[in-house]
Amino acid sequence: LTILNEIEQLPADALFGIKQRYGQDDRATKVDLGIGAYRDNTGKPWVLPAVRAAEEKIHADVATYNHEYLPITGLPSLTKGAAKVLFGEELVAKHSDRIVTVQSISGTGALHIAAKFLSKFFSSKKIYLSDPTWANHKAIFEAQGLATSTYPYWNAASKSLRFQEFLQTIETAPEGSVFVLHACAHNPTGLDPTEEQWAELIDTIGKYDHIALFDSAYQGFASGSLSKDAYAVRLGMQKLALASPILVCQSFAKNVGMYGERVGCFHIVLPNQSEETTAVVRPAVQSQLAKIVRSEVSNPPAYGAKIVGTILADDVLTNQWYDDMITMSSRIQKMRVRLRDALVELKTPGNWDHIVEQCGMFSFTGLSPEMVKRLEEEHAVYMVGSGRASIAGLNEGNVEYVAKAIDEVVR
Ligand code: PMP
Numbered sequence: 001l002t003i004l005n006e007i008e009q010l011p012a013d014a015l016f017g018i019k020q021r022y023g024q025d026d027r028a029t030k031v032d033l034g035i036g037a038y039r040d041n042t043g044k045p046w047v048l049p050a051v052r053a054a055e056e057k058i059h060a061d062v063a064t065y066n067h068e069y070l071p072i073t074g075l076p077s078l079t080k081g082a083a084k085v086l087f088g089e090e091l092v093a094k095h096s097d098r099i100v101t102v103q104s105i106s107g108t109g110a111l112h113i114a115a116k117f118l119s120k121f122f123s124s125k126k127i128y129l130s131d132p133t134w135a136n137h138k139a140i141f142e143a144q145g146l147a148t149s150t151y152p153y154w155n156a157a158s159k160s161l162r163f164q165e166f167l168q169t170i171e172t173a174p175e176g177s178v179f180v181l182h183a184c185a186h187n188p189t190g191l192d193p194t195e196e197q198w199a200e201l202i203d204t205i206g207k208y209d210h211i212a213l214f215d216s217a218y219q220g221f222a223s224g225s226l227s228k229d230a231y232a233v234r235l236g237m238q239k240l241a242l243a244s245p246i247l248v249c250q251s252f253a254k255n256v257g258m259y260g261e262r263v264g265c266f267h268i269v270l271p272n273q274s275e276e277t278t279a280v281v282r283p284a285v286q287s288q289l290a291k292i293v294r295s296e297v298s299n300p301p302a303y304g305a306k307i308v309g310t311i312l313a314d315d316v317l318t319n320q321w322y323d324d325m326i327t328m329s330s331r332i333q334k335m336r337v338r339l340r341d342a343l344v345e346l347k348t349p350g351n352w353d354h355i356v357e358q359c360g361m362f363s364f365t366g367l368s369p370e371m372v373k374r375l376e377e378e379h380a381v382y383m384v385g386s387g388r389a390s391i392a393g394l395n396e397g398n399v400e401y402v403a404k405a406i407d408e409v410v411r
Contacts, residue, residue, distance in 0.1 A: 029401060081308070
């Protein structure tokens with residue numbers, strides 16, 4: 001009992017703390033730009049039409065509708081479909097023997113499996129994270145005893161990529177380090193490397209025998225196109241998996257709106273070796289991943305997996321999902337323009353073009369922690385202290401109000 005008495009109380013999670021304060025705020029004008037979750041133009045969560053159709057299909061099939069356990073490595077329609085969404089039909093058809101996939105508890109679970117796998121087989125490797133990055137990255141890798149470091153990413157003064165310094169870090173990192181790369185729609189900055197920059201980054205990672213770990217949590221949100229947003233992952237697979245493995249953590253939380261259902265996959269693309277070697281390596285790697293899953297969750301959750309698996313196995317539903325993705329990404333893009341235009345109209349000091357130029361769910365607004373605090377206290381506008389705003393929380397009904405609130409705190 002005395003041990004419990006000694007336990008230190010930790011501060012509340014910053015992001016979920018915002019959600020809690022927002023929930024308790026009774027001001028009618030309150031706006032939640034905190035957590036990265038899509039909202040429709042009335043500020044409500046949106047169940048994608050593709051998801052509704054898939055659910056109907058699952059329930060209608062009385063012969064197969066049940067709540068049985070899934071296999072340890074996950075639902076095959078999900079794991080197969082997920083690989084196709086990420087790598088594209090062509091690469092999957094060509095290299096299916098080199099892609100090992102297991103279902104995971106959304107993107108966080110995929111990162112956790114990656115961390116477990118790395119700590120078991122690559123424990124001496126340093127994990128390089130972008131500065132800044134999603135706060136949980138550091139926690140997930142360090143919890144497995146892995147050492148983390150950072151690579152320069154965001155230049156706050158110019159609101160641009162610190163590309164040369166990023167490259168230099170890749171060049172000077174101990175050979176064989178692990179680079180965690182945001183596949184697209186970087187969180188929190190909304191800034192991605194250009195295609196040319198990706199090519200150079202990936203070539204350099206290959207040159208120094210580093211391992212690329214792509215975190216793909218927002219596929220579809222950068223450009224509206226699921227395939228376009230897989231550019232970096234596919235380039236990585238073609239250029240890097242020749243010599244070393246690549247790891248990919250895939251979340252369906254945002255792009256299928258499956259936040260709470262925890263649907264994701266972890267993929268390892270094996271290096272391009274002889275067929276005989278691959279035939280030995282593949283089952284070995286698969287068995288190790290299965291062991292990790294078995295000891296932690298026994299087998300992955302079924303319901304959300306069935307929904308996403310049903311969408312991915314049905315061309316009509318897949319096309320619907322691609323359309324839904326455009327609905328979400330184009331509404332967010334429209335809100336970026338509306339917010340920027342409103343700030344320009346108010347003659348708010350500063351340049352606000354970055355709001356439109358950044359991509360994905362977030363804008364790294366450049367607002368200071370003091371301004372963010374004032375936004376919350378004086379105007380009931382909630383965002384992360386770093387100045388990250390989830391643009392998905394904006395709509396026709398609140399964008400002008402938010403612009404006025406920002407204008408007030410900036411002046
Ligand atoms: N990676 C990044 C960069 C993220 O922003 C998130 C979600 N905030 C995740 C992974 C994982 O999210 P989830 O576990 O909900 O899929």
